[in-house]
Amino acid sequence: MINPAKWRSVLGWLAAALSALLLAGVTPATAHDEHGEHKLIAKGDKCVRDDDYMRRNHMKILMHQRDETMHKGIRGSQDSLKNCIECHVNPKTNSVASSKEDFCMGCHSYAGVKLDCFECHSSKPKAVAGGMHPTVMPEQRSSEGADKQSSQSGKMPLQMQAKQASLNMGEGVK
């Protein structure tokens, strides 16, 4: 016969598992690993490589792309710092590195790794022409939105496939 104490511990485990499941469902934007909890702010569904790979190697990818751009003039790569910022910008601060809430600083401050990219690079995405809050008539906005969607529709699947195809940039890094 099972004694009440054992029952209680089984119930406790079940409750813990259930609440963990619920939590995971409610806050999909956080990830747990051995280093604690980090907010993963991103506009897209998927990063340019696997999350695990990015955690360890994002600096190598950025370093490789920086030389490609600086010395060879190859721009517009999905691996560019600009592209990272576009996707990972915190909508609250419009930055990736202005506070510990932001994507880059979240990890870097936890890990105590100094980040000097943003001493020269802007930590904000490029402002749309006409300033941050353009006065746009509603009909204009809807047509602009349609344009944006159509121009991005060709781009998004590329980003998705990028992990496999990796557009020749990452191969040198891996």
Next chain:
Amino acid sequence: MSNDVDNSRRKFIAAGVAGTAGLVLAPGVTLLDMANARPAGEAASNAKRWGMLIDSTKCVTGCNDCVSACGKENGFGSTGHPETDAQWIRKIELKEVKSGKTHSLPMMCQHCAQPPCVDVCPTGASFKRADGIVLVDRHICIGCRYCMMACPYKARSFVHEEHHDQNPDVPRGKGCVEACTLCVQRIDKDLQPACVEACSAGNHGAMMFGDLNDPNSEISKRIATYATTQVRPDLALNTGVRYQGI
């Protein structure tokens, strides 16, 4: 598959641009050189050598359009310390003492084929891109300012102050040397440098940008037709920026 589509679309767009390339924007300024888009992912090559021709007879004394356009594009302005402000392009006035004839002209990095700044750089930060643009790689620059000493045109500046909210295309910050990049971020997008664009927009037409290696480019034709000079030709640096009328 998607690459094929991209390429054919690119060719189609290029053909469209080439069709309208002969359009004259202003007297003497055409879009002819702008139909040579480099495909994305392709490195800059020495098939091109970017250069500029400045006609000092058309450059207006007191006009500062090129300087302000440069500051706007590249994100620098007054920091409140004019002695140490960055200066990528500056207007200078020349006067021949005997005749009193004056010239006004913009002076900036001359994008030498044999750049002294690259020769002296101890870290390799100062370099010349394959298409002739002389740049500073700030990732490598240690801010020693040897290149500033070596440049005969006083074209380089040291950044003394911290900067925030840079143009995402033009990163710049304290502790590095910098100079005119010919608006490399625009050239890679097949646009003209900001100063040249501003000069045409102001209807001065004193600045022309193009490929010195292409004998059919507007700039090459102009250089082949008129007497143009390099500043300090005695140094044999083969500058990419040439002047007319001085």
